[in-house]
Structure formats: structure tokens, C-alpha cells
Amino acid sequence: MLDIKFIRENPELVKENSKNRLANVDIDELLRLDKQRREMETKIGELRAERNIGSKGKPTPGEIVKMRKIGDEIAKLEKEIEPISQRYRELLLAVPNLTHPEVKVSLDETDNPVMSTFMGPANFEFVPQDHVQIAERLDLIDFDRATKVAGAKFYYLKNELAIIEQALISYAFRVAMSHGFVPFSTPDLAKREVLEGLGFNPRGESTQIYSIENSDLSLIGTAEITMGGYHMNEILDESELPKKYVAVSHCFRTEAGSYSKFSKGIFRVHQFTKVEMFMYTKPEDSESAHQEMLAIEKEIFEGLKIPFRVIDHCTADLGTPSYRTFDLEAWMPGKPSAGGEMGDWAEITSTSNCTDFQSRGLNIRYKDGAGAKSLVHTLNGTAIAMPRAIIAILENYQQKDGSVVVPEVLRSYAGIDKIKR
16 A cells, blocks of 8 residues: 555645546545544544543542543544544555656556567468367367356366466476575465455455455465465565565456456456466665566566567556556467457566555565664566466467477476377
């Protein structure tokens, strides 16, 4: 969350930033509730202090009556402040992070500058098929039985594709570990306080989160949640930073509001496996750490020899916790473009610098050599998200004879070099 003191001192800047980020939050109401809440807390504190003084020694009957009245007043104020504090927190959590000065200001979510490109769109001597057609022909994905068992937007990976998924996990781990990242396998659930502290909304109609009934637990949409909560309420030592983690988890997303978006096959699903990088750094190191994560993502997909481009999110496309976000977009021959032609770019990885937005929400600090404590900066980055990485491989490596060549870098992990009938 953003520092309320900063919001009090810079209301117009925060309003403008929220507008540029398409965040529908009333800053004036937030500040009004903040003032009201603080005044009530001060009054409650004064009444408690008065009651404590009166309770020392043996009180007279008159003093007992007075203390009871004070107690009733405290109880009344505590009841009144509860909905005010709740609404205040809801608004505070809705305020987006500040924005990197180099990020393009735009109210169009698709207006993202292209920073670089690796390889170009694949050229085929035949009419390429999409991943659904390829998977059906080679018996690699079962949608019908997944729908029967779990519902729409679920799937079974079969045969060689189940092996390719495990190979991609191993490959992503190897690359990340070569850069000093510590491997993890994480829980698939997290508490509400963790999600909210990181800037995820676990409730409401537009949430992407599946909440578990009769509990404060939710299924995670990314290992960013479990690794971000890993050091909640801890004070790290400066000498430990940066902390670099890479974690595999299942990810669950409701895909609320995605009815108009491209979702064929496994492009947009409710459950998938992902390998996620996460870093805790000192504030002065987070920008270089962000570039390091981007370089690792590029290394992974350059190794797979998948055509991609790097884009820099504009303000309208930034998530609430992010200060700056870079995406890798792979070329997918089977995805229709906005103009209706076959072939388009699509996000396959994302890396964000969240500065101290998440660490403030989860109270994660570090202590320097002089003993001073400061909030850490947090960063996250996709190493491999299975469905779209698999789509990119199937569609870019398809052959005229109907087979699919396995990327050379995966062959030692998968034990196969080609998928064929």
C-alpha cells in the first residue's frame, strides 16, 4: 500500500497518478476518513488514559460511576470507528503505487512501447495451425474430459506434452539458479492478509481470486503471493539482501471480466503451473534488480528460440502494486490479430518492480549496519508460465509433416526431440 503520510502531503499528485493508472479511488474521501479516524483514535486514547488514572487506588462510588460512563463512551466510539476504519482501509488498498518517470502516460491499455525484439514472426512454407488443432492431431491435450471433471477452461496435458511441462519447469529452475536464485515449491493457498498486503483483491465481483468458503484462505494466482508473504512481519539484515527466490506453484484465476478476450484452448484458463522469480532488495538496488529479472526472462526464451518482443507497460496497463512492468510477448502464429489475420504477439512473461508498496502492506523491513530500519523493495518476474509457453512451442515449432520439434534446450530434460503421430 502507499504511505498514507505521502498521500496527505501530496494529494494532487496521488489523484493524477490514480487517474493515469485508471484507478477508480476517491482520494478526498480517503483523506476525510483518515482525519476522522485519527480524531476518534485520539479521543479513545484520551478516555482510556483517564480511566486508567481513575482506576488507581480504591475508587469512591462517584469515581466508579464516572469510570463506567467513560467505559461506555469508549465502547460507543470503538463501535463507531469500526466501519470508518474498514472503509478507510478499502480505499487505501485501492490507491495504486507511484509510477516510474520513464513510463508512458496513456489511458489506452494497449499503448505499450516496444523496447526490443528477438527474432521475428515465423515464416512457414505451409498454412500453420493453432495449438488446439496441433494438440488434437497429436493427442496432447484433453479438453472434453477436463470439462466433464472440472468445468470449462480446465484441461489435461497428455503424452509428450505432460513431459514437456516438467522439462520447462526444470529448465526454468536451472536458468534462475545459475543467477543465484534459491528454488522453492510453495503452498497453493494464502491468507487474506497476505493477498491484501501485496495489493491483490481477494473479494468483489472483479476479483481474479478464488476464495475458500468459511475461511480466510484463497487459492493463489501466482507464487508472487506465497513468496511475497514469506518474510511477512520480519526484519531482515542488510547483509542478507538481495534475497533471490524462484518458486513453482499451481496458479488459479477466475478470469472475471475476460469474456471478450482471446481465450481459445489453453490461452486463458482457470488453473496452470508457473515458475516465478521473486526478489527482496534494498531501495537503491531495485531498478538494477528489475533489469536483472528481465534479462533472465529473455535468456530463458532466447534459449527456447521463441520469437518475442519486450514491451514497457504504459500507466493504464500497470497493476496496482507495480512501479514499472516489462512484458515479454511471444509470436503466436495461431492467435488472430486485431485485424483478423492469423498471427499476433501475446504476453508470456511479466516482471514488475513494486518498490516498497508490498513490503509496507506486509511489514517487511531490513536493518542496516547502524541499526536503522527501512522497508525493503520487492520485485517479481515470470520464469515460465506453462500454457502460453507451451502454445508458443507448439505453434512456432510445428512442421509440414504434422510433427512438432522439441526445442533443443529442452531435449536433455524431456528425453525426446520430436512430437509426432
